[in-house]
Amino acid sequence: MSEPRTQPSGLTKWVVTLPPTAFLLTFFLATALIVVVAGFRETGEFGGLAPIDSLAALTLDAYHFLGGDVIYLEIFARSFLVAALTTLICIVLAYPLAWLIARSPKRRRDFLVLLVILPFASNFLVRIYAWIMLLGPVNLLYTPFAVVVGMVYAHLPFMVLPLYTNLEKHDPALLEAAQDLGANGWTRFWRVTFPLSLPGIFSGSALVFIPVLGMFAVPELLGGTGDILIGNLIKEQFLENRDWPLGSALSIMLTVCVLALAGLTAWASKRGLHGTEAVT
Amino acid sequence: MSPPYHQCRVFALILSAALLLASLPLRAADTLYLYNWNNYISEDTVKRFEAHCRCQLKQDYYSDNEEMLAKLEAGAVGYDVLVPTGNAVESLVRRKALREIDKAKLPNLRNVKREFLDAWFDPGNRYSVPYATSVTLLGYNASKMKELDLPTDSWALIFEPKHLQKIKGRVTVLNSQRELMAAAMKYLGYSVQEHDPAKWGEAKRLILRAKPYWAAFSNSTYIKDLAIGTIWVAHGYSNDMFRAQQDAAAAKRPFTIGFATPKEGAVLAVDNFVLHKSGRRPDLAHQFIDFMLEGRNAGDVSNLIGAGNPNAAATQHILPEIAVSPGIFPPPAELQRLEMLRDFDPKLRRSLSRMWTEIKVR
Numbered sequence: 300m301s302e303p304r305t306q307p308s309g310l311t312k313w314v315v316t317l318p319p320t321a322f323l324l325t326f327f328l329a330t331a332l333i334v335v336v337a338g339f340r341e342t343g344e345f346g347g348l349a350p351i352d353s354l355a356a357l358t359l360d361a362y363h364f365l366g367g368d369v370i371y372l373e374i375f376a377r378s379f380l381v382a383a384l385t386t387l388i389c390i391v392l393a394y395p396l397a398w399l400i401a402r403s404p405k406r407r408r409d410f411l412v413l414l415v416i417l418p419f420a421s422n423f424l425v426r427i428y429a430w431i432m433l434l435g436p437v438n439l440l441y442t443p444f445a446v447v448v449g450m451v452y453a454h455l456p457f458m459v460l461p462l463y464t465n466l467e468k469h470d471p472a473l474l475e476a477a478q479d480l481g482a483n484g485w486t487r488f489w490r491v492t493f494p495l496s497l498p499g500i501f502s503g504s505a506l507v508f509i510p511v512l513g514m515f516a517v518p519e520l521l522g523g524t525g526d527i528l529i530g531n532l533i534k535e536q537f538l539e540n541r542d543w544p545l546g547s548a549l550s551i552m553l554t555v556c557v558l559a560l561a562g563l564t565a566w567a568s569k570r571g572l573h574g575t576e577a578v579t
Numbered sequence: 580m581s582p583p584y585h586q587c588r589v590f591a592l593i594l595s596a597a598l599l600l601a602s603l604p605l606r607a608a609d610t611l612y613l614y615n616w617n618n619y620i621s622e623d624t625v626k627r628f629e630a631h632c633r634c635q636l637k638q639d640y641y642s643d644n645e646e647m648l649a650k651l652e653a654g655a656v657g658y659d660v661l662v663p664t665g666n667a668v669e670s671l672v673r674r675k676a677l678r679e680i681d682k683a684k685l686p687n688l689r690n691v692k693r694e695f696l697d698a699w700f701d702p703g704n705r706y707s708v709p710y711a712t713s714v715t716l717l718g719y720n721a722s723k724m725k726e727l728d729l730p731t732d733s734w735a736l737i738f739e740p741k742h743l744q745k746i747k748g749r750v751t752v753l754n755s756q757r758e759l760m761a762a763a764m765k766y767l768g769y770s771v772q773e774h775d776p777a778k779w780g781e782a783k784r785l786i787l788r789a790k791p792y793w794a795a796f797s798n799s800t801y802i803k804d805l806a807i808g809t810i811w812v813a814h815g816y817s818n819d820m821f822r823a824q825q826d827a828a829a830a831k832r833p834f835t836i837g838f839a840t841p842k843e844g845a846v847l848a849v850d851n852f853v854l855h856k857s858g859r860r861p862d863l864a865h866q867f868i869d870f871m872l873e874g875r876n877a878g879d880v881s882n883l884i885g886a887g888n889p890n891a892a893a894t895q896h897i898l899p900e901i902a903v904s905p906g907i908f909p910p911p912a913e914l915q916r917l918e919m920l921r922d923f924d925p926k927l928r929r930s931l932s933r934m935w936t937e938i939k940v941r
Contacts, residue, residue, distance in 0.1 A: 342925035344673070347652050349925075364929065370937055441795060524754075524796045527939050538645050539756065540932040542925065 338547035346541025361548035378528040382511040385450040389458040389507050397462035415459050427520050441523035449517040458503040465499025501568035509557050609634035611863040614658040621883045659858030664848050665919045668707045669700035677706040678854040684865040687872035695889035707851035711880045712887035715846040718820035720811040722834035734766035734841045743792035749811040754796035756935040765844045772921045783934040817906045821885030838906040847917035
């Protein structure tokens with residue numbers, strides 16, 4: 300690796316990074332803290348939060364309520380299952396597609412990538428409504444199947460793009476070398492391409508798994524009466540039920556789960572990288 | 580590719596154009612801002628009002644009270660008039676979010692039927708004027724019900740397995756915790772304003788027992804499903820049932836749609852005009868409410884969506900098939916058996932939400 304050509308001066312670095320840092324601190328950290336605190340407060344008489352005068356007014360009520368109840372655990376488990384299934388299907392569908400794009404002639408690649416992101420040009424809800432029309436006549440609407448289909452559809456590009464970015468960088472010489480050493484097609488994929496693509500799979504999985512966990516629009520529109528996920532539960536607490544502390548507590552529990560998973564992914568992806576180093 | 584500074588200029592241009600557009604409404608002096616339900620005022624009425632007041636009426640829409648309350652709670656300002664349901668009026672009054680009505684400016688207030696004035700959510704009508712009503716009841720395929728010999732005047736139709744087994748998979752209920760649990764409470768002979776969680780627990784068990792027979796929880800698709808005949812019984816709003824009835828008749832279906840208020844009683848919703856404190860034009864707002872209280876204008880909402888009407892002067896302007904429908908205009912004796920939903924304290928709200936989650940998941 301060559302040294303970076305120029306090192307930005309300390310001042311420039313500050314000037315450039317201050318606005319985004321300030322933005323993140325204000326609008327991400329502060330809002331997150333508001334949610335954390337809301338989870339320990341009491342519900343106001345007509346929704347929202349009860350006024351707070353001292354620290355003693357903080358309460359663990361919302362967490363007690365959630366903790367003592369298996370039904371909420373069930374919904375968490377179900378959400379993780381849907382997210383895992385969606386991620387798995389996305390990997391299976393996206394891998395060949397990303398590989399195909401990465402192996403196409405250079406000038407066609409950009410066009411194919413454009414096709415992958417083209418659906419984003421139209422509104423997400425409109426596209427989900429299109430699924431209502433597709434699934435309705437074949438009697439698959441309002442089923443868990445429809446929810447997973449909708450989730451896979453909505454998140455597939457987020458798996459294709461990181462995978463493509465990864466696969467595109469692979470040096471074809473590696474595969475040629477493997478072939479020269481007598482590896483057949485399957486071995487070449489399994490021992491060379493796949494381990495090298497693990498970082499792509501991990502970042503794609505994070506981009507799919509985490510948003511699916513919090514998604515409420517897809518189950519609401521495509522799912523049946525029992526197909527509610529954590530996202531729906533949280534939304535219900537803030538809108539229909541106006542129970543902000545409970546909604547906040549649910550959000551925090553979800554965030555903790557997601558952070559734990561993201562940490563796990565980062566750790567696994569690092570190990571994956573070490574693994575590939577061993578191969579190369 | 581154009582050089583970056585060029586892109587910047589284009590961006591700046593778009594931005595300034597957007598700012599200009601955004602600032603325009605502020606300069607339009609005579610504009611009344613109405614935060615209203617979807618499809619709740621006919622375009623004709625709007626045009627007539629605009630001609631009458633020589634001002635503009637701008638509407639934003641919501642599809643349920645919670646959405647409106649949540650938006651106001653989050654700090655939305657500038658709406659002159661809102662159209663909340665009774666329980667939401669109470670909530671707004673308690674939060675001191677409303678401006679008192681100056682009755683001297685509302686000569687047409689005398690048109691409102693006495694039984695709709697002085698409601699529990701606003702004694703003396705200091706803040707609210709009733710505009711339209713609906714009853715949550717049962718709509719049904721009258722031909723099928725006759726064929727299967729099922730009672731259409733009782734909640735038993737959607738809660739009793741002995742009836743439900745004849746219509747399994749042909750029933751929808753509202754996807755609304757408050758409405759569905761209220762129907763179950765009424766069937767059990769309790770008040771919908773009951774505070775005892777044990778009684779609500781009974782309602783939950785009643786619902787869970789009936790749920791396997793229901794096709795879906797639906798808030799809007801039942802209109803179409805009833806009209807085309809795929810659903811035979813639906814729990815829903817009187818104005819929606821009226822529409823399903825009209826649609827089925829217009830399509831010359833071989834069956835008719837009926838709707839009736841169950842004899843055990845049901846939920847009555849009264850929507851009211853109120854003035855929000857943040858409104859800038861209380862003068863126009865009073866003018867608007869008084870205009871809407873005139874018989875013809877008040878009648879429009881019944882003709883438009885089949886809403887019930889608390890306005891006595893409106894009756895002569897309402898289409899006869901709507902005016903005589905007991906589901907839309909409950910006779911005085913029936914009115915006694917109707918109850919309005921009321922907001923609960925946080926603790927009961929939380930346990931009802933827990934029951935609802937269980938109903939959904941089980």
